[in-house]
Amino acid sequence: MTTFDASGAAPLTRKRAATRERLLDAALDVFAEEGLGRATVEQICERAGFTRGAFYSNFDNLDELALTMWRRSSERMTAGLRAGLTHLQLDGTSQLDDSIRRLVDAIPLNEKWYRISAEFTAHALRTPPLEQAVLEQERAVLDAIMPLFEATAAQSGLRITDSNAFGRALVAVHDGTLLQCLLEPDSEVLRQLRVDLFVTVARSFTEPAAQ
DSSP: OEEEOTTSOSEEEHHHHHHHHHHHHHHHHHHHHHOTTTOOHHHHHHHHTOOHHHHHTTOSSHHHHHHHHHHHHHHHHHHHHHHHHHTOOOOSHHHHHHHHHHHHHTSOOOHHHHHHHHHHHHHHHTOHHHHHHHHHHHHHHHHHHHHHHHHHHHTTTEEESOHHHHHHHHHHHHHHHHHHHHHSTTOHHHHHHHHHHHHHHHHHTEEEOOO
């Protein structure tokens, strides 16, 4: 059995795919503990139980590994949102509010991943080819989930007035409130504010569909 790499270009055997997953999992821990700037190929290989040869047969360098990790995380988040949106049953604005709240509550507040993604984003901003790859991945995520939001809203007779602006607003609320919640992890007030802001955005970008 074969699968495909993150770009969809090169076929991977099941064994090689498993090796890549172990390297990515190990890198997740090493990056979170050491930071992207201090982490080394040797540390990742030692954590994964592989040699440098195994690393370089799968990734050209740490940037490629980090980008693959970013893509994997984005794909998993998209799959989770897709599953959540698929199961929502809407009937009016109040039900839309309740559904958005349930969906936001299901998004994990992952400090480990935040540390990595914040550092990786800063690195990408200094590296034009990497910056472009990250931007394309962010667009791919929005392209994947916005039709789901549109279909979900339509179930309650609503339409999204500006899908592009709505998607960017969701990202802005997620990124901003995530940091606040991680800085004050015991604050239920901040967690509730995070949910309420998502609901406010959903209301701001929806209106009754034309009959």
